Amino acid sequence: MKCEIEFLPVGSASKAGDAIVVRYGEPHDFKLMLVDGGHAETGEQIVAHLRSQYGAGAVLEHLVLTHSDGDHASGLRTVLRQVRVANLWLHVPWEHATQTRHLFKGQPSAEDLRRRIKAEYDIIAEVVEHAEAQGTAVHPIFQGANVGPFKVLSPSLEAYTYLLPQFDKTPEPDQAAITAAGMWLGKATLADKYLDAARAIVHAWTYEAWYLERLRDGGITSASNESSVVLYGQFERGPVLLTGDAGINALHWAATAAEAYGLPLQQFDFVQVPHHGSRRNVGPQVLTRLLGGIGLEGAPARFTAIASAPVDTAKHPRQIVLNAFMRRGATVAVTRGESVRYLGGFPGRYGDTAAASVPFSTTVEEYT
Numbered sequence: 001m002k003c004e005i006e007f008l009p010v011g012s013a014s015k016a017g018d019a020i021v022v023r024y025g026e027p028h029d030f031k032l033m034l035v036d037g038g039h040a041e042t043g044e045q046i047v048a049h050l051r052s053q054y055g056a057g058a059v060l061e062h063l064v065l066t067h068s069d070g071d072h073a074s075g076l077r078t079v080l081r082q083v084r085v086a087n088l089w090l091h092v093p094w095e096h097a098t099q100t101r102h103l104f105k106g107q108p109s110a111e112d113l114r115r116r117i118k119a120e121y122d123i124i125a126e127v128v129e130h131a132e133a134q135g136t137a138v139h140p141i142f143q144g145a146n147v148g149p150f151k152v153l154s155p156s157l158e159a160y161t162y163l164l165p166q167f168d169k170t171p172e173p174d175q176a177a178i179t180a181a182g183m184w185l186g187k188a189t190l191a192d193k194y195l196d197a198a199r200a201i202v203h204a205w206t207y208e209a210w211y212l213e214r215l216r217d218g219g220i221t222s223a224s225n226e227s228s229v230v231l232y233g234q235f236e237r238g239p240v241l242l243t244g245d246a247g248i249n250a251l252h253w254a255a256t257a258a259e260a261y262g263l264p265l266q267q268f269d270f271v272q273v274p275h276h277g278s279r280r281n282v283g284p285q286v287l288t289r290l291l292g293g294i295g296l297e298g299a300p301a302r303f304t305a306i307a308s309a310p311v312d313t314a315k316h317p318r319q320i321v322l323n324a325f326m327r328r329g330a331t332v333a334v335t336r337g338e339s340v341r342y343l344g345g346f347p348g349r350y351g352d353t354a355a356a357s358v359p360f361s362t363t364v365e366e367y368t
Contacts, residue, residue, distance in 0.1 A: 001025060001149060002345030003235040005242075005270060007308050008049060009337045010038035010071070016276045016310050017071035018244065019046055024149050024235070027346060031061040033148055034079065035231070035242060036072040043078025049339075050083060053349075058083060062148050064141065065090035065127065066229040066244030068167075073123050080130035088131045089141040091227065094118040096164055103165040105172040113171065120169040141229050143257055150231040151261060153254035154246065159183070159227075166223035185249065186220050204366040208323060210297040215324045216367050217283035221247035225275060230254040237345050238269030238303070241290070245275040251286045266292040270342045273307035273325060273332070277317020279367060282324065291328040302329035304342050306355075311337035320364040332358045 003024045010017035017038040023030050032054065037043055050058040063085045065073055079085070097114035101107055108116070118125055131138050141147065143156040155163065162183035165173035178184045208214050228244030230251070243251065251274065258265055268291065275281040288294075295302075305325045307317040322332050333340045333355040340355045 001235050002027075002030075003149070003233060003237070003240055003270075004341065004344045004346040005240065005306075006339055006341040007306050007335050008038070008042070008045060008339055009335055010042050010308060010310070016308070016316055017042060018066070018276075018308050019075060020242070020272075020308075021046075021049065023346060024233075031148065032058065033062040033064065034060050035064045036066055036244070037075030037077075037079055039071055040074040040078070043075030046075060046079050047082045060085045062087045062089060063136075064147060064229060064231070065124075066242075067091065067224055067227050068093055068121055068124050069224055069245065070123055072244070073127060076127045077123070077130055080127065080134060080136070085131065085134065085136045087147075088127070088136050088138045089145070089147055089229075090124070090127070090138070091141065091160065092124060092128060093121050093164055093167070093170070095140075096161060100161055100164050103162065103174055103177050104170075105174050107174075108171065117170055143253075147231065149235070150233040150240075150242070151263065152229060153232050153257040153261075153263075154230040154250045155227050155253065156257075159253060163223045163227045167227075168222060168224065185223055185226065204368065205363050206366050208320065208362055208364045210327060210360070211294065213284060213294070213324065213327065214364055214367050215279065215282070215284055215320050217248070217285050219248055219280035219283055221245070221275065221278065221280045225281065226250045228274075232258055232263055234263070235269070235344060239264065239267055240270045240344070241268050241272065243272045243274040245281065247274070247281045248283055248286050251282070251290060255286070255289050265290055268303045270303060270344065271305045271325075271330065273305050273317060273321065275316075276309050277307040277321045277334070278315075279318045279321055279365070282321060284324065287324055287328055291325070291330070294327045295329050299329075301326075301331035303331075305330040305332045306340050306342065307332065307334045309334050309336055318365055319361050320367060322358050323360055323364060326358075326360050334358055
């Protein structure tokens with residue numbers, strides 16, 4: 001089975017997000033899958049792309065929302081209004097109120113918690129409503145599920161239970177209860193966020209070499225990002241890994257699940273760079289576990305990696321992250337307002353031009 005993966009441009013200026021069209025099967029007999037829908041305006045772009053490439057009657061066999069952030073969910077409302085979707089896979093945060101109420105401060109009633117969470121996730125509520133209105137089958141998406149040719153590696157239902165109270169948009173968590181279970185992630189303070197924003201505008205730069213890696217372990221991303229769905233597919237060209245906005249914890253959980261399922265790591269033909277190339281979402285240890293160790297400088301690339309990034313931002317992707325992927329065998333491309341496609345055995349299209357790969361750089365951002 002072949003697998004084509006196309007990253008559509010998402011957002012303008014510095015707005016990041018994801019919208020990924022997956023085609024799997026054979027050139028004469030294939031199915032379509034959409035992973036995430038970007039911002040509100042991205043929805044129209046997705047619909048136009050599907051109709052121009054696959055006809056006015058294009059059908060999505062599977063639509064996957066990796067996590068509940070607006071830059072991944074908003075465009076799906078338009079897609080579900082205008083395109084036939086057979087199966088929708090997503091997390092519905094308020095549906096877990098009963099199982100998680102003991103992890104919130106004051107242990108609110110399940111009904112009160114459900115109401116408060118649903119009010120905060122109105123975009124997800126609209127997505128579900130549009131799906132149900134068109135007769136789309138709606139499925140929860142947790143570790144072990146099979147979505148077309150993909151296996152879900154992360155998150156597990158148990159992990160999601162502890163992540164949900166730590167989302168920025170849910171009520172205050174009971175930190176002691178979550179810490180007792182070993183699942184407290186830690187959060188950046190408001191001052192940290194302002195400092196990160198300032199550093200994104202004015203970088204401090206440093207020297208890096210092939211065998212001198214500045215990327216560090218221990219980065220903390222949001223609990224919502226850690227809830228991102230990680231998908232593993234096996235195809236004739238080799239395994240494919242789609243990571244959404246997964247952080248270090250989620251990537252380790254995914255690696256552990258892959259090992260338990262007997263799915264090989266370090267042999268990928270394609271990998272999505274997590275969270276638009278953020279340095280907080282990856283580290284040397286988890287990248288080596290997933291992709292393999294640092295290879296010889298100048299050796300041929302073993303796999304393709306794509307990072308989805310907006311046109312105009314200094315924040316994403318970080319060169320320090322792209323370098324880390326290259327050391328471990330990747331040729332790396334970045335969207336920056338253009339579609340970037342991994343063919344995965346499918347033929348090219350008329351007018352296609354090869355995506356420019358990002359070169360290794362000896363100048364990278366300080367890891368601060």
